[in-house]
Amino acid sequence: MKQSAERNEVIARLRGEILSSGGTVFSSHSHEHPDLGPLNRAFPGHCFPFRGTHEFISHNSETAAATLGFMAGLLSRIMKGPEMAVWVGAHRTLFPPGLKAFCIVPDRIIFIDLVSEKEMLWVVEECLKCTALAAVVGEVPDIHPIALRRLQLAIEKSGVPCLLHRHRPRSVENTVCTTRWMITPMASLMEEGLPGVGYPQWQVALLKVRNGKPGSWQITWDGQQFQQGGQESMEEQNIYIKAG
Amino acid sequence: MKRYMAVWFRHLAADRLALRYPGLRRQPFVLVAPERGRIIIRSVSREAGRLGILPGTVLADARAVYPDLLFYDEDPSQDKLLESLAIWCYRFTPITGVDGADGLVLDISGCTHLWGGEEAYFENIVTRLQAGGYHVRAAIADTMAAAWAVARYGTTHPVIAPGGQAAVIRDLPPEALRLEQPVIERLRKLGLTLTGLFMDMPPAVLRRRFGLQVLERLGKLLGNIPEVLVPVQPPEPYVERLPCFDPIRTAPGIELAIRKLLEMICQRLQEEEKGLRKARLVCYRTDGGQQQIEIGTNSPVRNLEHLFRLFELKIDTIEPDLGIELFVMEAPVVEGLTTQQERLWDLDTCGKKDAVTKLLDRLESRIGAAAIHRYLPEEHHWPERSIRQTNDVHEAPAVAWPEHLVRPVSLLGAPVRIEVSAPIPDYPPMLFIHKGKIHKVVKADGPERIEREWWMEKGLQRDYYQVEDEEGGRYWLFRSGHYGEYKPEWFIHGYFA
Numbered sequence: 001m002k003q004s005a006e007r008n009e010v011i012a013r014l015r016g017e018i019l020s021s022g023g024t025v026f027s028s029h030s031h032e033h034p035d036l037g038p039l040n041r042a043f044p045g046h047c048f049p050f051r052g053t054h055e056f057i058s059h060n061s062e063t064a065a066a067t068l069g070f071m072a073g074l075l076s077r078i079m080k081g082p083e084m085a086v087w088v089g090a091h092r093t094l095f096p097p098g099l100k101a102f103c104i105v106p107d108r109i110i111f112i113d114l115v116s117e118k119e120m121l122w123v124v125e126e127c128l129k130c131t132a133l134a135a136v137v138g139e140v141p142d143i144h145p146i147a148l149r150r151l152q153l154a155i156e157k158s159g160v161p162c163l164l165h166r167h168r169p170r171s172v173e174n175t176v177c178t179t180r181w182m183i184t185p186m187a188s189l190m191e192e193g194l195p196g197v198g199y200p201q202w203q204v205a206l207l208k209v210r211n212g213k214p215g216s217w218q219i220t221w222d223g224q225q226f227q228q229g230g231q232e233s234m235e236e237q238n239i240y241i242k243a244g
Numbered sequence: 245m246k247r248y249m250a251v252w253f254r255h256l257a258a259d260r261l262a263l264r265y266p267g268l269r270r271q272p273f274v275l276v277a278p279e280r281g282r283i284i285i286r287s288v289s290r291e292a293g294r295l296g297i298l299p300g301t302v303l304a305d306a307r308a309v310y311p312d313l314l315f316y317d318e319d320p321s322q323d324k325l326l327e328s329l330a331i332w333c334y335r336f337t338p339i340t341g342v343d344g345a346d347g348l349v350l351d352i353s354g355c356t357h358l359w360g361g362e363e364a365y366f367e368n369i370v371t372r373l374q375a376g377g378y379h380v381r382a383a384i385a386d387t388m389a390a391a392w393a394v395a396r397y398g399t400t401h402p403v404i405a406p407g408g409q410a411a412v413i414r415d416l417p418p419e420a421l422r423l424e425q426p427v428i429e430r431l432r433k434l435g436l437t438l439t440g441l442f443m444d445m446p447p448a449v450l451r452r453r454f455g456l457q458v459l460e461r462l463g464k465l466l467g468n469i470p471e472v473l474v475p476v477q478p479p480e481p482y483v484e485r486l487p488c489f490d491p492i493r494t495a496p497g498i499e500l501a502i503r504k505l506l507e508m509i510c511q512r513l514q515e516e517e518k519g520l521r522k523a524r525l526v527c528y529r530t531d532g533g534q535q536q537i538e539i540g541t542n543s544p545v546r547n548l549e550h551l552f553r554l555f556e557l558k559i560d561t562i563e564p565d566l567g568i569e570l571f572v573m574e575a576p577v578v579e580g581l582t583t584q585q586e587r588l589w590d591l592d593t594c595g596k597k598d599a600v601t602k603l604l605d606r607l608e609s610r611i612g613a614a615a616i617h618r619y620l621p622e623e624h625h626w627p628e629r630s631i632r633q634t635n636d637v638h639e640a641p642a643v644a645w646p647e648h649l650v651r652p653v654s655l656l657g658a659p660v661r662i663e664v665s666a667p668i669p670d671y672p673p674m675l676f677i678h679k680g681k682i683h684k685v686v687k688a689d690g691p692e693r694i695e696r697e698w699w700m701e702k703g704l705q706r707d708y709y710q711v712e713d714e715e716g717g718r719y720w721l722f723r724s725g726h727y728g729e730y731k732p733e734w735f736i737h738g739y740f741a
Contacts, residue, residue: 061654061739062715062716062717062718062739064654064739065652065653065654065717065718065738065739065740065741066741068653068654068741069653069740069741070741072653072741084600093654093655093656093657093739094653094654094655095627095651095652095653095654095655095738096619096631097621097630097631097645097646097649097651098651098652098653098654098655098738098740098741099653100645100646100647100649100651101650101651101653101741102653102741105645106619106621106631106645107618107619107620107621107640107641107645109618109619110600110604110616110617110618110637111616111617111618111619112607112611112615112616113615113617114611114615119610119611122610123607123611126603126606126607127603127607130599130600130603131599132597132598132599132600132603133600133603184716185715185716185717185718185741186716187686187687187712187716188687188712188716188718190687195687195688196687196688196689197687197688197689197710197711197712197718197740198687200718200740200741201716202741221741
């Protein structure tokens with residue numbers, strides 16, 4: 001028994017080494033990694049490789065809002081410490097008080113509103129070089145693969161994660177991003193028989209993940225963390241409420 | 245010890261006209277203005293002065309003697325010219341002022357050694373002004389009044405040795421004291437045609453006979469009564485200057501100059517425990533042009549490397565043209581920054597604020613401060629007023645962010661009208677049409693009534709509903725006003741996640 005535990009440890013360590021030599025910035029401290037609940041299984045080593053570029057694709061206002069919600073949830077997992085985050089965008093619709101529902105204190109985000117795409121990428125790159133930031137969010141519809149590569153290089157040095165919201169992109173080409181997501185809204189979760197709008201629920205499609213297993217899940221945000229969506233968790237909650 | 249230089253433009257208005265119209269050079273001409281129904285000569289060119297024409301003569305009289313005398317209307321914007329000349333003199337001394345209608349006064353204390361002594365300094369200024377087309381007389385003395393007097397009435401060497409003013413003014417006429425005309429007339433009537441004749445009289449006698457003014461002027465001339473120079477540009481308290489022997493035209497040269505100036509200014513800030521919030525680099529070009537770049541920081545800084553990097557981003561906006569002969573670094577805004585604070589920042593593990601501030605400084609200098617903001621909560625329910633924009637990175641919210649309020653993650657810039665079908669009086673809509681698409685409402689929450697603050701504006705209240713359509717899209721809708729006297733309108737205001 002003890003031997004097998006040791007063996008597992010060695011295997012996990014070796015796997016980590018292989019992954020890190022493959023270009024993914026991979027930390028050996030698993031507690032450092034943000035906990036994405038049911039999504040963890042899709043990632044190499046069951047750890048979300050957050051130190052990288054993450055693309056989020058959206059095509060209309062509803063999916064954009066769902067994407068913003070999911071990104072906010074993700075950001076709240078990353079912003080565990082006291083660091084600030086930077087949000088760079090051209091036509092920002094994000095309403096800061098709305099972040100409160102995703103456990104983010106809105107005044108910890110510095111918003112930079114620009115018009116020129118070139119300047120936006122420059123700002124994102126400069127921010128990624130600053131290790132004192134928790135994360136950088138960029139709302140750029142289209143990004144040239146070379147520009148993305150530059151961002152990736154900056155991240156490899158500083159380790160600051162970069163979330164890119166690509167609203168209405170001209171094309172979704174195969175870029176060097178670490179993960180690519182597409183979020184679509186689904187009917188919210190509410191206890192059976194109760195009126196009103198409940199916890200937001202999304203169809204989360206992980207289109208690309210380096211060294212991981214892409215997939216699609218129903219995910220809900222229960223005000224604190226990501227949960228498995230659908231009916232199952234509903235029942236659990238019922239039991240919990242009844243017991244309480 | 246203070247030293248002053250007075251410059252007298254003998255034919256300022258005429259010189260200016262001759263500069264504008266080179267054909268007038270070395271021509272006798274006069275500038276005139278109407279006064280009490282007559283045309284009076286206000287100023288004359290040097291050549292006209294030589295003919296014996298004096299300002300104040302009626303033009304008709306002068307033309308009776310010289311029928312082909314040229315005359316032009318006087319330009320009233322003359323004082324601006326003097327001011328710009330005073331600013332031009334900024335390259336010789338940081339404190340320059342306008343004195344009367346036709347003179348400048350420069351505080352040259354401690355500046356002359358840069359030009360190799362007072363004589364060379366004097367020569368430099370006078371020859372450059374004369375080369376520029378102005379007829380000037382100037383003098384250097386211990387007091388402003390003495391320099392003024394010698395520049396206008398002096399017959400000896402214009403650079404008066406320190407402490408030598410008392411001997412020099414003995415030979416000057418009483419007009420050199422800048423007295424009022426009646427007093428001068430009385431002095432002359434009594435035969436006191438030289439200052440030396442009455443200078444040593446007992447003060448009580450002078451006061452009784454000629455008024456207090458004579459004593460005052462004498463005191464200012466000799467340096468017993470202080471006189472204040474009003475500078476054209478108030479000098480910045482934190483200023484460093486770097487004159488160059490050869491004009492600088494290349495970027496590395498400018499970089500070197502910035503580094504040197506920053507070194508000097510940071511040294512001084514270090515001694516005084518201060519940090520700068522704003523710095524300006526002014527480059528004076530040989531052709532008289534000026535170039536300037538400005539940087540701002542989010543918190544007091546005196547770190548040379550950081551400041552240099554901020555300037556570095558803007559160096560390419562400077563146009564050196566023929567070359568820059570003087571760099572001036574000003575720090576208009578400084579704030580206290582103790583060494584302890586500085587050290588604390590380096591060790592600051594939780595805030596990491598220093599690094600973020602530096603990053604923002606760098607961004608700001610390229611994209612402008614207006615693009616960067618944070619949001620803080622305000623005590624208003626009205627959504628548009630519930631947040632306040634701030635540019636300060638360190639400002640903490642005055643009130644807590646409201647808990648348990650349902651607010652969308654994405655808000656439209658302005659509410660957009662929608663068509664709805666809703667049961668009255670206050671039910672959420674059953675369906676709504678936005679951008680030509682019909683959304684059937686499946687779930688809804690609300691209403692949350694938000695009133696306009698009557699002390700701010702008048703208008704209808706809003707009843708907000710959170711609704712979800714068949715496809716799972718979640719929206720923030722509101723109805724403006726009640727059902728009653730007229731039909732209320734519905735709007736969409738945001739999207740929920």
